[in-house]
Ligand SMILES: [Zn+2]
């Protein structure tokens with residue numbers, strides 16, 4: 344039997360270049376120093392991005408272009424740590440991805456969220472406002488996304504159980520409405536294509552244990568389908584970079600071994 348999974352990486356981190364990050368200390372140098380402290384083998388910087396080649400950016404996304412987030416390059420280095428250059432783009436539905444095909448090669452890792460549903464009338468139509476309708480939209484967006492020709496082995500599916508999915512309600516009510524059959528089929532695709540499924544530290548803090556069975560049911564299904572998982576702090580400040588206390592209980596609950604972990608190709 345393979346060894347219990349350890350938190351040896353953080354593949355979802357925002358730097359000060361992300362518009363929602365207000366911590367000046369979130370520089371590549373600081374992220375690397377933290378990785379050394381934590382004993383990680385891999386970290387990935389994933390600033391929000393909207394490709395200038397793709398029309399239809401929201402006002403918030405428009406300045407956060409590929410060229411803009413490339414200001415982090417070249418990344419600093421240290422022995423024994425792989426520091427990857429990634430991004431967190433956006434999927435809006437209707438085949439609209441915030442990253443053009445011609446930019447895929449610029450990144451080691453591409454995080455795709457489908458449930459930034461707090462961005463009303465950009466990502467979620469405001470008419471979609473019940474747990475049932477939000478659950479259906481979540482599944483539909485994941486199914487649609489799979490029709491896009493993405494470099495799936497270096498794609499991560501962000502925070503499937505984030506509170507942002509249904510900010511005015513409770514994510515737990517949404518998950519209770521999710522069709523297990525549709526979700527299993529979705530995970531089957533990700534498993535076959537080597538896509539990473541994210542365990543997002545921010546989604547598990549601080550009161551997740553009271554809804555633990557329902558929240559974890561999503562990841563249990565992913566595991567059943569054979570998906571691989573990665574850890575992400577989704578940190579926007581230095582204090583959010585410390586994820587072991589938050590994610591080790593999740594690793595235990597899901598009984599993840601090193602074999603269940605995704606790694607960037
Ligand atoms: Zn996100």
Ligand SMILES: [Zn+2]
Nearest residue numbers: 355357431577
């Ligand atoms: Zn993020």
